[in-house]
Amino acid sequence: MTIRHLFWPAVAAILVIVGTLEVRSASGETQTWDEGIHIVAGYSYLKLGDYSWNVEHPPLVKMVSALPLALMGLTAEPYAPDGKRKDQVNYGIDFLYKNRRHADSILLAARSANILLTLLFACAVAWWTRRRWGPAAGMAAAALCAFDPNLMAHGRYVTTDFPVTVFFFFACVLWVEYLEEASPRRLLSAAAAIGLALITKFSAVLLLPPLIVLYAACWIRRPKEFPVRRAAVAAGTVAATVILMAAVIYWPETVRCFRTNVPRLSTLVARNNVIGSTLFHLGRWFHLPAHAYLLGLNAVADHNVGGHSSYLLGMRSETGWWYYFPVVFAVKSTVAALGAALLLLAAGLWQAWRREWISPMALGLALPPLFYFVFSMTSGINIGMRHILPVYPFLYVGTAAWLATRANWRTGVCALAALVALQMAECARITPDYLAFFNELAGGPGRGPEYLVDSNIDWGQDVKKLGLWLDAHTGKRRARVFYFGNTQMRYYGIDEMGYPGPLDQKGWDEIDEYCVANVTPLQGVYVPLNALAPLRLREPVAKIGWSMYVYDLRKPKPAPAPH
Numbered sequence: 001m002t003i004r005h006l007f008w009p010a011v012a013a014i015l016v017i018v019g020t021l022e023v024r025s026a027s028g029e030t031q032t033w034d035e036g037i038h039i040v041a042g043y044s045y046l047k048l049g050d051y052s053w054n055v056e057h058p059p060l061v062k063m064v065s066a067l068p069l070a071l072m073g074l075t076a077e078p079y080a081p082d083g084k085r086k087d088q089v090n091y092g093i094d095f096l097y098k099n100r101r102h103a104d105s106i107l108l109a110a111r112s113a114n115i116l117l118t119l120l121f122a123c124a125v126a127w128w129t130r131r132r133w134g135p136a137a138g139m140a141a142a143a144l145c146a147f148d149p150n151l152m153a154h155g156r157y158v159t160t161d162f163p164v165t166v167f168f169f170f171a172c173v174l175w176v177e178y179l180e181e182a183s184p185r186r187l188l189s190a191a192a193a194i195g196l197a198l199i200t201k202f203s204a205v206l207l208l209p210p211l212i213v214l215y216a217a218c219w220i221r222r223p224k225e226f227p228v229r230r231a232a233v234a235a236g237t238v239a240a241t242v243i244l245m246a247a248v249i250y251w252p253e254t255v256r257c258f259r260t261n262v263p264r265l266s267t268l269v270a271r272n273n274v275i276g277s278t279l280f281h282l283g284r285w286f287h288l289p290a291h292a293y294l295l296g297l298n299a300v301a302d303h304n305v306g307g308h309s310s311y312l313l314g315m316r317s318e319t320g321w322w323y324y325f326p327v328v329f330a331v332k333s334t335v336a337a338l339g340a341a342l343l344l345l346a347a348g349l350w351q352a353w354r355r356e357w358i359s360p361m362a363l364g365l366a367l368p369p370l371f372y373f374v375f376s377m378t379s380g381i382n383i384g385m386r387h388i389l390p391v392y393p394f395l396y397v398g399t400a401a402w403l404a405t406r407a408n409w410r411t412g413v414c415a416l417a418a419l420v421a422l423q424m425a426e427c428a429r430i431t432p433d434y435l436a437f438f439n440e441l442a443g444g445p446g447r448g449p450e451y452l453v454d455s456n457i458d459w460g461q462d463v464k465k466l467g468l469w470l471d472a473h474t475g476k477r478r479a480r481v482f483y484f485g486n487t488q489m490r491y492y493g494i495d496e497m498g499y500p501g502p503l504d505q506k507g508w509d510e511i512d513e514y515c516v517a518n519v520t521p522l523q524g525v526y527v528p529l530n531a532l533a534p535l536r537l538r539e540p541v542a543k544i545g546w547s548m549y550v551y552d553l554r555k556p557k558p559a560p561a562p563h
Contacts, residue, residue: 003413003506005137010479011126011142015119018146022118025432026156027104029545030487032459036092037157041109042066044076054088054304055296057160058199060249061114065158068109074099076529088443089486097488100479110158118155121166122146128173129397132361137397137404140416144340144396147420147427150332151432154386160201161386167197168204168368168390168399174210177366178234179218182225187234190239198294199245202300203387205275206375210368218360246293253292262289269294275301307380311453311525320382325373331442331451336423337392338439340399347402356387369394384455404516435459436546445546453520460485462545465518467492469544473514479550480511482532502530515551522549 041054042062047070051059076095090124121128122142130138145151155162171193178186197204215234265283268290269275270276276298282288286434307319312327330338348366351358369391376388399419403412429444430437436445436457442498443450448457460483470477481489481496489496499515500507517535521527540549 003135003139007126007130007139010139011123014122014126014139014143017130018122018152019115019119021427021431022115022152022156023108023242025152025434026115027047027108028432028464029461030463030492031096031103031107031485032157032159033485034456034459035089035107036096036111036486038092038158038160039065039069039106040076040092040095041088043069043074046070047076051250051253051292055292056202056299058201058249058293058296060196060199061160061201062158063249066111067078068112069106072101072106072109074101074106093486093488097491103491107158111156113133114155116147117163117166118152118370124170125393125397125502129400132402135405135497136416137400140404140420141397141400143420144336144400144423146425148334148337148392148396149427149430149434149437150334150385151351151389151392152427153437154389156434159366159386161389164197164201164204165389165393167193167200168207168372169198169393170215171204171207171395172211172364172368173361173397176214176361179214179360179364182230185300187237188241188492191238192245193364194238195245197240198242201250202297205297207368210371211327211368213371214360214364217363240295246291250291250293257289257291257518262291264288265294269298270302273301273305274322304380307382309526311520312381312382313451314523316524317382320380322377324382325376325379325385325388327451328456329391330374331438331448332385332456333392333439334423334426334437334438335436335441336419337395338441340395340419342413344395344398344402357470362398365394365398385452386455390556432460433545433547435461446543448546449519449523453525458484458518458520458547460487460518461494462547463483463489463494465545466548467494469550470494470514470541479514479516480553482515482517482521484520484526499532502528502533508534511553512555515553516544516548517551518548519546537563 037054038057039062041057042059042064043066044050045059045063048064054062064155074095096106099106120273122145125145126138126142128138129141150164151162163370171190174186174190174193178190191361194207197207215226215231219231256367265288269279269283271280279294281296282381283290283294288294307317310320310324312324315321333341344366367490373391379387381387400416403416406412416543426437426439427434433445435455436448438445438448438451439456442448464484466479466481467477470479476495478495479497479498481494483489483496485514497513500511515535517532522532522536524531535549535551538551541552545548
C-alpha cells in the first residue's frame, strides 16, 4: 500500500487520537482565568445583543463557543440590581457557578467549539499541504500541528488564541495562491480568511503589512501580471469583506451606530500609539462612529503601550522585555519544532548563499510569521507563549514541504517521520497537562517556573486535580490554598483556608496543614513578592498539574503512650 492510499486513514487516526486526548484533558480541568469572561460574554451577545463590555476581544469566537449553550436553558443577567454592569470577572463566575447546569457541563460544551476547530484545522492542513507538495508532506504537517502540546493546550480553551492561529495561517497561504494566479474565487477565499482573522483577534492586524509586502514582491518579479487595476480590486475586495464581516458579527452594535446618536470615534480613541493615531485621523476624515470593533482595537493598542505585569527568568516587569518571546520560543517549543526551525533557517541561508529563486509560497510561509514574531518582541504584554502561536503552523508546513520535495525523497521522508515521532513522544510525555509543557532542553515542566509563569504554565486550571490529590492523600478536601484563577473551590468541595501575613511569624509557625500555592503567586507575580516567602524556602512534596505546588507543613504527631 502506497503513501497515497494511507493518507486519509492516517489523517483520520490523527483526528481520533487528538480529539480523544483533548476532550479527556479538557474534562479534567476547571476554567482558566479568562474563560468565564469569554463564555458569558458570548452568551450575552447571543441572547441580549449587548456588545458594550469585554470589547478588547472581538465577539466571533465567544459567540461560536456560546452556541452549544443556547439549548441548555441558562440565564445571563445583563445588569446588577442597581442598574450598573457587574465587573466581567464576577459576571463570569456567577454564570458558571450559579446557573441551572453544572459548571463542568457548561465549560465542556463551550470548549467543544474550539476542540472541533483543532480537528478541522489539522484536516485542512493535511488536505492543503497534500495538494501542494504530496501526501507525505500533508500527513507530516497535520501530525506536527495536531500533536504540538502548545497548540493542543490552547485548542481546548474558550479563548481567541488558537482560532486566530488558524485564520492567520490560511489568510496568508490563500493570499499567496491568489498572487500566483488571479481569479475571483481565489481572491474571495483569501479575503474571507483575512476577514475571519481580523474579527477573531485584534492582533491579526499584523497580517496586513506582510500581505502588502508579498504583493509588492510578486509585482516586482512579474509587473505585467499586477497592474494598478488588480491592486485596486484586491484592496477593495479585502476591505469590503472585512467591513461586511465586522458589521454582521457586531450587528446590534452596527444598527445602534446608524440609528442612535453615537459619539464620534475621534473623540474617544487614545492617541498614544500608531493604531490610536491612525484611528483618530480615519475617524475625523470619514466621520466614523465609535463602533465597538474600532474601540476594541484601540483598547488593545492602548493596553500594549501601557504594558502588563510580567515574569521572566526570575525578573518581574510592568513593561516586558524585548527578548521575552525568544526565550518563550526556546523553552516552550518542542524539540521537534526547534529542529524544524533550525532546518528551515539553514535551508534559507543555503538558498540565499546560492542566490536561488524563492517561490511566492516559500516567501508566504516565511515572511508573515517572521514579521509577527519580530513585532511581538516590541509588545509590552508579555504574559504567554499563546501570543506567538500563529508562528507554528508555518514552521511545520514549511518543514514538511521542504523535506518532502528534496531530491533524495526517501531521506526527506525519513527525516519527517523522525520529527513526527519526536513530536508525538513529547506530546505523550506531558499528557494531559499540555499547558505546562516545557521542552527537555529547558528541564521540562518541573523547571518551568524558573523561566516563565502565568498562562505559560499556570492559568488556574487544576482545581479538580487538587481535589483528587487531597482525596488520595488526606481523605478530606481541606488545605491552605493561595490560588491564581477564578474557579470557585468550594463549588468542588475544597475547604480552602487562608494564609497568615508575610510578617506574621507566629501565624506561620502555627500552620498544621498541607499548604498549596499556584506557581504564579509563588514567584511574586500579581502579589507582593514576600507574600509566600516562607513556602519558597521549602521543597514541595507534590506538583499538581505542574501549576499547583503542595507543601507539607503538618506537625509531627506525638507517639502514642506505651501501655
